[in-house]
Amino acid sequence: MKSTRKLFILAVVMVIALMVVAACASKTTTKTNPAQQKVVTKIVEVTRIVEAAPKENVPKGATVVNFWHAFGGGRKLLIQRMVDDYNYTHAGTYVHVENKGSYRDTLNAAILAAQQGNPPHLVQIFEVGSQLALDSGIFVPFSDVAKPSEYHPDDLIGGVANYYKFNGKFYSMPWNSSNPILYYNKDIFRKAGLDPEKPPQTFEDMLNVCDKIVSSGAAKNCISWPLHGWFFEQWMANMGAELANNGNGRDARATEVNLTSDAAKTIVKWWKEMYDKGYYAYSGKLEDWDGSDAIFVSGQAAMEITSTSDVTNRQRDAKENGFELGTSYLPYPASSVRQGVVVGGASIWLTKGHPQKEMDAAKNFVIWFTNIENAIRWHKATGYFPIRKNSVTVLKEEDWFTRNPAYKAAFDQLLETKPTKATQGAVIGAFPQVRTIVEQAIEKVLAGKASVDDALAAAKQQADKAISDYNKSVK
Amino acid sequence: MYPAKFKGKWLPLAFLSPTLLILVVFLYYPVIQTFVLSTYRVAFLGLRKHFIGLGNFIELAQDPAYYHTVLVTVIITTAIVVVGMGISLAIALLANQPIKGAPIYHILLIWPYALSPAVAGVIFLFLFSPHFGTVNYLMSSLTGKELNWLGDPTLAILLIIMASIWKNLGYNVVFYIAGLQNINTEILEAASIDGAGPWRKFWSVTFALISPMTFFLLITNITYSFFDIFGMVDIVTKGGPLDATNVMIYNLYRDGFEYYRSGMAAAQSIILFVAVVGLTLVQFRTSGRHVHYGG
Numbered sequence: 225m226k227s228t229r230k231l232f233i234l235a236v237v238m239v240i241a242l243m244v245v246a247a248c249a250s251k252t253t254t255k256t257n258p259a260q261q262k263v264v265t266k267i268v269e270v271t272r273i274v275e276a277a278p279k280e281n282v283p284k285g286a287t288v289v290n291f292w293h294a295f296g297g298g299r300k301l302l303i304q305r306m307v308d309d310y311n312y313t314h315a316g317t318y319v320h321v322e323n324k325g326s327y328r329d330t331l332n333a334a335i336l337a338a339q340q341g342n343p344p345h346l347v348q349i350f351e352v353g354s355q356l357a358l359d360s361g362i363f364v365p366f367s368d369v370a371k372p373s374e375y376h377p378d379d380l381i382g383g384v385a386n387y388y389k390f391n392g393k394f395y396s397m398p399w400n401s402s403n404p405i406l407y408y409n410k411d412i413f414r415k416a417g418l419d420p421e422k423p424p425q426t427f428e429d430m431l432n433v434c435d436k437i438v439s440s441g442a443a444k445n446c447i448s449w450p451l452h453g454w455f456f457e458q459w460m461a462n463m464g465a466e467l468a469n470n471g472n473g474r475d476a477r478a479t480e481v482n483l484t485s486d487a488a489k490t491i492v493k494w495w496k497e498m499y500d501k502g503y504y505a506y507s508g509k510l511e512d513w514d515g516s517d518a519i520f521v522s523g524q525a526a527m528e529i530t531s532t533s534d535v536t537n538r539q540r541d542a543k544e545n546g547f548e549l550g551t552s553y554l555p556y557p558a559s560s561v562r563q564g565v566v567v568g569g570a571s572i573w574l575t576k577g578h579p580q581k582e583m584d585a586a587k588n589f590v591i592w593f594t595n596i597e598n599a600i601r602w603h604k605a606t607g608y609f610p611i612r613k614n615s616v617t618v619l620k621e622e623d624w625f626t627r628n629p630a631y632k633a634a635f636d637q638l639l640e641t642k643p644t645k646a647t648q649g650a651v652i653g654a655f656p657q658v659r660t661i662v663e664q665a666i667e668k669v670l671a672g673k674a675s676v677d678d679a680l681a682a683a684k685q686q687a688d689k690a691i692s693d694y695n696k697s698v699k
Numbered sequence: 700m701y702p703a704k705f706k707g708k709w710l711p712l713a714f715l716s717p718t719l720l721i722l723v724v725f726l727y728y729p730v731i732q733t734f735v736l737s738t739y740r741v742a743f744l745g746l747r748k749h750f751i752g753l754g755n756f757i758e759l760a761q762d763p764a765y766y767h768t769v770l771v772t773v774i775i776t777t778a779i780v781v782v783g784m785g786i787s788l789a790i791a792l793l794a795n796q797p798i799k800g801a802p803i804y805h806i807l808l809i810w811p812y813a814l815s816p817a818v819a820g821v822i823f824l825f826l827f828s829p830h831f832g833t834v835n836y837l838m839s840s841l842t843g844k845e846l847n848w849l850g851d852p853t854l855a856i857l858l859i860i861m862a863s864i865w866k867n868l869g870y871n872v873v874f875y876i877a878g879l880q881n882i883n884t885e886i887l888e889a890a891s892i893d894g895a896g897p898w899r900k901f902w903s904v905t906f907a908l909i910s911p912m913t914f915f916l917l918i919t920n921i922t923y924s925f926f927d928i929f930g931m932v933d934i935v936t937k938g939g940p941l942d943a944t945n946v947m948i949y950n951l952y953r954d955g956f957e958y959y960r961s962g963m964a965a966a967q968s969i970i971l972f973v974a975v976v977g978l979t980l981v982q983f984r985t986s987g988r989h990v991h992y993g994g
Binding site: 335339356359361362505506509510512518519522524654656657660664667671690693694697698 | 745848941
């Protein structure tokens with residue numbers, strides 16, 4: 225009896241230990257990444273990933289290049305098709321492409337693989353992971369491997385090229401670039417007696433337009449966007465305010481975030497006013513892209529602010545739900561001058577320590593993958609920016625923007641962006657954590673648990689500590 | 700029954716070695732690594748480390764936000780264990796009645812357990828999403844009122860508790876039905892003859908005889924609420940709003956996999972480990988004594 229009980233205790237303790245380990249290792253495959261997908265498609269994808277293990281025929285003697293990315297669904301299939309094209313036309317090189325889950329999962333997987341001495345050659349890394357990627361020391365600057373005459377940096381559109389330049393070096397090849405724009409439902413605008421060709425431009429306009437939409441009953445709410453730190457960062461940039469000190473972390477390592485600046489307060493105050501008046505709606509959950517999409521697409525809100533990479537999706541949604549879609553610039557406070565936006569998205573990084581032959585093969589693939597034609601192909605299929613000026617010229621020749629006006633606002637907004645340290649985007653080591661801290665501060669303000677000033681002051685303190693912890697960890 | 704006897708020590712060890720090997724590689728080694736990791740400040744999942752001794756634990760001890768996650772965990776665990784097991788026992792008693800089609804009911808009751816936490820989470824998200832969920836749609840058409848299930852801290856905790864109880868209901872019910880079916884009906888008859896009423900019969904006979912099951916479920920339910928709740932929280936609330944559902948396991952995940960603070964995450968998993976092992980041992984010492992194994 226006694227010994228049975230002891231065994232039982234031992235068994236329970238072991239089960240618990242197993243659970244601790246399992247819990248530490250567990251990750252979800254359904255994390256939302258900025259390439260927003262609907263919840264249902266995600267589940268389908270997960271099953272698909274499990275099912276699909278296509279056989280690969282690596283040609284004999286070919287140099288294999290491993291390429292990891294974070295896209296699922298249709299984008300994953302498109303990437304596979306592009307890679308297949310490359311493999312077919314480039315004998316001697318075989319690119320093996322793999323989806324590694326979310327942006328975070330992909331970076332985690334690459335770092336773990338590097339630790340084990342077997343990193344993939346090419347990794348897609350999201351923009352907030354840039355400082356992490358730099359500090360990890362497993363990557364090599366792209367400009368050290370490729371000559372400018374090979375990858376034509378002058379042809380890259382300004383904002384995009386700016387983001388990935390650190391310490392004067394061009395570190396990674398921009399790939400999927402996007403920023404936030406305003407989407408609106410022209411039918412609701414008409415119903416509310418507003419001019420459907422005049423979407424609000426400033427924070428103040430927005431309040432007026434929203435008043436008309438909500439009070440006329442044209443829609444229950446006026447606008448939605450995910451409660452995501454990305455939007456706060458974009459508004460800071462749009463006002464020309466730097467998010468982090470030391471030149472947004474580009475002159476020297478960032479040690480503080482400017483969360484108590486007037487710009488930050490203006491944004492959060494407006495956000496709060498929009499929420500209190502019932503104009504702004506979000507799903508109640510942080511970083512819930514799908515939630516905001518659903519609020520807008522279902523007609524509960526007349527407008528949505530979200531990524532330009534959603535233009536293709538939103539056009540389809542509008543057609544399916546029978547409303548006319550308009551797009552416009554990200555609104556800004558009238559008290560400031562519109563500076564433009566930070567490029568969001570991700571770029572392709574090269575890991576170091578491979579034989580020269582493989583490095584060359586990887587480099588050649590990246591150059592091909594982001595060349596003029598492929599940038600156009602990628603843009604048309606997804607809505608992400610074509611990252612090359614020449615691609616834009618070709619698209620204009622084809623009357624692409626005339627035939628697809630929804631893409632125009634997205635594009636002009638980026639081209640009109642003034643290249644400053646603010647619009648270059650912040651580089652912060654603990655960026656993922658800082659984002660959550662900002663989001664929670666805004667959440668607190670919206671819920672009425674703290675004043676704007678108090679919440680931002682507390683958030684600054686937390687964020688600064690997170691940054692100093694991070695900086696200590698990489699010394 | 701005679702226990703098998705081996706000559707010498709080596710033969711039994713040889714037979715045990717495959718199991719031991721698996722345990723060492725997949726269980727003991729990672730656990731030891733977790734202990735080691737908890738004493739470092741780690742960058743990039745172990746690419747760079749600094750030894751800081753108990754630094755991570757001291758930081759946690761001084762962090763009011765961490766106390767909040769502990770409190771949330773305690774609230775959610777207590778609710779899941781008490782309410783979840785209570786409902787399960789009630790359902791098991793009903794399902795154990797000699798009625799037509801009982802096996803069908805049994806299967807229907809086990810159903811939720813067969814779903815993965817992710818799928819269960821998505822179902823609850825569809826039901827309770829404040830803007831396009833079924834529940835709010837029905838509520839607003841019936842009463843004209845809507846509740847912000849994901850935006851209101853109290854409601855979000857309730858939602859997580861509800862979803863987690865529902866998810867684990869099948870598991871508890873199966874064990875309780877098994878326990879109830881093992882009760883010798885003669886004892887219940889004898890109690891009836893002795894003049895015991897239904898309540899008395901339940902409390903003194905049935906409940907006492909299924910106490911080993913209750914005790915087992917108590918431990919599994921606690922581990923469930925400590926660890927397995929992760930999927931639900933990640934899908935439904937992401938720890939929000941205002942950290943209201945940021946349970947210890949979710950906080951650990953965020954530190955480890957989103958903020959790249961592996962050392963801090965390791966320290967938190969040690970705390971979880973100690974808490975659950977401690978709780979289990981306390982239960983063996985206290986309630987374990989009242990458990991009647993019937994043998």
